[in-house]
Amino acid sequence: MLRFVVRRLLQLIPILLGLSILLFAWVRALPGGPAQALLGERATPEAVAQIEAQLGLDRPLWEQYVQFLGRAVRLDFGASLQTGQPVIEEMARRFPATIELAVAALLIAVAVGIPLGYLAARRYGTWLDSALVSASLLGVTVPIFFLAYLLKLVFAVQLGWLPTAGRADARARTEHPTGFYVLDGILTGDLNASWDALTHLILPAIALASIPLAVIVRMTRASVLNVLHEDYVRTAEAKGLLPGTVVRRHVLRNSMLPVTTVIGLQMGVLLAGAVLTETVFAFAGVGKFMADGIVQRDFPTIQGFILVIAVSYVLINMIVDIIYGLLDPRVRVS
Amino acid sequence: MSFLRVRDLTVTFSRPGKPPVRAVDGVSFDVASGQTVGIVGESGSGKSVTSLAVMRLLPARNVRVTGSIMLGDQELLTLPARQMRDVRGRDVAMIFQDPMTSLNPVVTVGRQLVEVIVRHDRKSTTAARHDAIALLDRVGIPDPVRRLREYPHQLSGGMRQRVMIAMAIACRPRLLIADEPTTALDVTIQAQILDLLRDLVEESGSALVMITHDLGVVAGLCEQVHVMYSGRIVESAPAAGLFARPAHPYTDGLLRSIPRIDDDHHGRLHTIRGSVRDVVAWEHGCAFQPRCDHAVDACLGGPPPVLDLSDGPPRQVRCPRPMNQPAPAPGTDRREVSA
Numbered sequence: 001m002l003r004f005v006v007r008r009l010l011q012l013i014p015i016l017l018g019l020s021i022l023l024f025a026w027v028r029a030l031p032g033g034p035a036q037a038l039l040g041e042r043a044t045p046e047a048v049a050q051i052e053a054q055l056g057l058d059r060p061l062w063e064q065y066v067q068f069l070g071r072a073v074r075l076d077f078g079a080s081l082q083t084g085q086p087v088i089e090e091m092a093r094r095f096p097a098t099i100e101l102a103v104a105a106l107l108i109a110v111a112v113g114i115p116l117g118y119l120a121a122r123r124y125g126t127w128l129d130s131a132l133v134s135a136s137l138l139g140v141t142v143p144i145f146f147l148a149y150l151l152k153l154v155f156a157v158q159l160g161w162l163p164t165a166g167r168a169d170a171r172a173r174t175e176h177p178t179g180f181y182v183l184d185g186i187l188t189g190d191l192n193a194s195w196d197a198l199t200h201l202i203l204p205a206i207a208l209a210s211i212p213l214a215v216i217v218r219m220t221r222a223s224v225l226n227v228l229h230e231d232y233v234r235t236a237e238a239k240g241l242l243p244g245t246v247v248r249r250h251v252l253r254n255s256m257l258p259v260t261t262v263i264g265l266q267m268g269v270l271l272a273g274a275v276l277t278e279t280v281f282a283f284a285g286v287g288k289f290m291a292d293g294i295v296q297r298d299f300p301t302i303q304g305f306i307l308v309i310a311v312s313y314v315l316i317n318m319i320v321d322i323i324y325g326l327l328d329p330r331v332r333v334s
Numbered sequence: 335m336s337f338l339r340v341r342d343l344t345v346t347f348s349r350p351g352k353p354p355v356r357a358v359d360g361v362s363f364d365v366a367s368g369q370t371v372g373i374v375g376e377s378g379s380g381k382s383v384t385s386l387a388v389m390r391l392l393p394a395r396n397v398r399v400t401g402s403i404m405l406g407d408q409e410l411l412t413l414p415a416r417q418m419r420d421v422r423g424r425d426v427a428m429i430f431q432d433p434m435t436s437l438n439p440v441v442t443v444g445r446q447l448v449e450v451i452v453r454h455d456r457k458s459t460t461a462a463r464h465d466a467i468a469l470l471d472r473v474g475i476p477d478p479v480r481r482l483r484e485y486p487h488q489l490s491g492g493m494r495q496r497v498m499i500a501m502a503i504a505c506r507p508r509l510l511i512a513d514e515p516t517t518a519l520d521v522t523i524q525a526q527i528l529d530l531l532r533d534l535v536e537e538s539g540s541a542l543v544m545i546t547h548d549l550g551v552v553a554g555l556c557e558q559v560h561v562m563y564s565g566r567i568v569e570s571a572p573a574a575g576l577f578a579r580p581a582h583p584y585t586d587g588l589l590r591s592i593p594r595i596d597d598d599h600h601g602r603l604h605t606i607r608g609s610v611r612d613v614v615a616w617e618h619g620c621a622f623q624p625r626c627d628h629a630v631d632a633c634l635g636g637p638p639p640v641l642d643l644s645d646g647p648p649r650q651v652r653c654p655r656p657m658n659q660p661a662p663a664p665g666t667d668r669r670e671v672s673a
Contacts, residue, residue: 231435237391238430239450239501240423249449250438257440328440329485 001322008318012311019310020072020303024065027299033057034081037297055081068303077304082289082296087304090289096179097167097285101277102270104205109212110263117220117259118252124225132217139214144273148207148280155203163200165282204281208273212266219262223255230254257328264320271309336364338388338509338541343401345383345392357383359565359616360401367508370535370542372556372573374549374588378610380565381545385511388543389428390418405509424454427502431514433494437486443470443497444482447504454505469500473530492523496530503534510535513545528555549588553577558648561585564610564621566637571649581643581656583626620653628655 035051036043052058056067071078077087120132156164167181176184182201185194227233228251236250274287282288286305293301325331345358358380365371375381386392387399390410403410405425410418430436438446444466451462463482470478473496486494495515502510512531516524532555535542544556552559552573559576561569561584569582580586587606608625619634620626626633632654641656643649 231430231432232438234391235430235436235498235501236438238389238422238428239453240419240421241449241453242419245449245453249441249445253440254438330439330487 004322005318008314008321012314015314016307016310020069020307021065023303023306024061024068027302028061030294030297032297034297034299037295038081072303072307077307078300080293080301081298082292082301087300090301091286091304091308093179094284094286094289097181097283098271098274098278098287100180100182101201101204101208101274101283101285102267104201105208105270105273106212106263106266108205108209109216109266112209113213113216114220114256114259117217118224118255120217120221121224121228129221133221136214136217139210139217142210144207144210144276145280147210148204148277151203151207152280162203167197167200167283200283204277204283207280208270208277211269211273212263215262215266215269216259219259220255223258224251227251227255253327257324260320260324260327264317267316268313271313336366336369337406338365338543339402339404340364340384340388341402341404343384343387343403344399345380345387346398346400348396348398350396356565358387361562361565361567362401363560363567363570365509365541365543368535368539368541369558370544370556372544372546372552372559373562374546374552374559375562376547376610378564379562381547381562382513384562385428385513385543385545388511389422389426391422391428420454423450423507424505425507426509426511427505427507429495429498429502429510429512429515432518433486433491433498434518436498437494439486441485442482443484443486443489447482447497447501450501450504465504466500469504470497473497473500473503473534474526475500491519492526495519495523495527499527499530499534503538503540506538507540509541509543511543511545514547515544516548516551517546531555549577549592561588564616566616566621566652568622568653569651571643571651575649579658581649581651581659582622582653583628583655583657584622586657587625628657630655 033048033052034055035048035057038051039047049058056064068078075088079085080087080090083090116132120129123129152164155162178184178187181197182194185191185197232254233246233250236246241250271287274285275291276287277283278285278287279291286308289301290305292298293305341362343358343361344356346354346356348354361380361384363371363373373381373384383392388403388410390413392399399411401411405421408421410421413421437443444463447466447469448459448462451457451465452459455462455465457465466482467478470481475481475493475496481489481493486497489497495518499515510531515531516527519527528551531542531544542555544551546552556573559569559571559573560567561576561582563584569576569580569585571581576585577589580589584606587604590604591606593603606625607627615621616637619636620629620638623629623633632638638652638654640650640652641654643651643656643659
């Protein structure tokens with residue numbers, strides 16, 4: 001197990017090295033630069049050159065890269081051009097919001113997707129199955145920002161059931177020891193604050209969950225359909241086991257194997273989707289900070305954000321692989 | 335006294351856009367308690383479908399099962415699903431063909447064995463584990479305590495089939511159905527598994543229905559044999575009589591097709607010409623007729639009658655011209671049992 005983890009962490013090094021080069025080149029290939037963005041369209045070339053010199057952008061690319069890399073290994077991504085604060089601090093402050101949102105979305109996707117996928121498989125070929133398959137196709141194809149605005153329009157603006165934006169009521173004065181607002185309310189005994197945070201979380205989480213939910217429904221359906229035809233399910237039936245035992249021990253456990261892998265891969269979709277969702281709902285997480293950073297050509301923020309996301313993605317999938325090993329003894333790492 | 339009575343069992347698969355197929359067509363046979371019965375036939379003859387029909391394990395959709403399957407005084411075909419689950423594993427247990435795929439790969443051997451004991455014998459898991467260890471030991475698995483904690487992929491094919499057998503005999507069923515239990519195994523292992531089955535059946539007194547395409551398996555194991563062709567039983571006979579004097583040309587062809595080690599002329603191996611048709615309707619005559627060397631006009635125009643040839647133990651053949659039989663005494667006609 002330890003060897004497996006160490007090996008995966010070592011594999012991270014070439015991935016990150018390659019990614020950082022791509023990233024570095026890509027950010028600098030964006031039209032306009034931070035100086036232009038800072039000074040506006042009418043800036044004189046002299047002023048632009050002066051700012052660029054301040055930021056070190058006038059030096060050769062390879063020199064900039066070496067300097068960036070040297071700092072990045074110490075988790076120093078430089079100061080954000082938007083706020084002047086170190087990028088790592090800005091992200092640390094905003095990460096809990098994004099994690100809270102991503103976890104909420106993942107919970108929705110898993111808790112709704114797996115039962116629906118199972119139901120579709122069990123009702124294979126019926127109108128219910130077709131309806132679920134069509135709905136999941138819609139879920140994958142509708143863009144997040146469209147769905148997000150639609151949800152906001154219906155449930156926040158028209159019906160007024162839920163807040164339109166933000167993470168908490170702006171008038172609330174509550175403490176945030178962890179930065180996870182729902183958890184903070186529970187920790188400080190302020191359950192109203194938890195509830196408030198939860199209502200702010202619902203719409204963005206649903207919008208963000210749409211793609212993973214649809215993928216999980218389809219994957220679960222296909223996987224259950226496969227497993228239902230397996231010989232060992234027939235063996236379980238032949239033993240006269242109760243339907244609940246057959247489903248739990250012999251159908252679901254096996255059909256969850258491919259679903260687990262897909263859930264891990266969906267984390268990438270969640271983190272990327274957070275950029276759009278947080279922007280629509282003015283949800284103060286790293287996604288929104290990143291979106292603002294792109295507009296401002298905030299190089300340090302963009303670079304730091306993407307690297308951190310990449311590391312999280314690899315780590316999450318490593319955890320998924322470990323879980324997979326627990327579920328399937330055949331791939332267990334000794 | 336037979337305790338499994340199958341009468342006129344017919345299984346029809348409906349296929350979207352195609353005419354339905356009768357995989358099993360009016361099959362009747364009896365199994366006496368403690369008896370060993372073989373059902374022989376090639377792929378597609380309906381032998382596996384027959385066994386799955388007895389277990390009521392055929393898919394519910396697009397499949398129609400008619401006739402009667404009496405286990406003791408219970409009609410299995412109309413038994414509510416809940417009661418059928420009590421019968422499965424407790425009264426009738428099944429051993430499947432491929433032990434590689436018939437065991438759940440992500441559940442330990444022990445758990446798969448214990449779950450059937452807990453289900454039917456209403457024992458605690460601890461007590462069931464004790465039974466499981468004894469069962470693994472009985473089917474010849476060394477170090478059963480360790481094996482119990484292992485997963486199927488850690489066992490060899492022969493070991494896995496032994497686990498399947500242990501699962502089947504766990505609740506001392508009165509009837510064991512073994513569907514080609516040795517087909518997926520090495521030849522040397524096949525003999526061991528058959529020996530084990532024979533010993534277990536003798537020891538427990540349970541009846542055994544052996545589904546196989548291998549006449550050698552039948553010869554060594556079964557008292558009564560039914561030969562199936564294209565969904566119907568074409569010949570039923572005690573094993574000894576069947577091998578000595580096969581009455582149906584199909585049985586005869588099968589026996590001749592077995593290569594013999596003491597064969598002195600090194601010629602071509604005997605085969606039955608043609609191959610099994612996808613769908614053969616018995617309505618228009620004997621389904622084997624197109625491949626039969628002895629076919630006459632009487633073979634066409636409807637299913638051939640079943641003739642009773644018994645001169646002692648029950649013996650029937652579905653053929654107007656049974657082979658290898660002494661000519662009937664003048665004036666006496668062979669009894670027609672059914673059309």
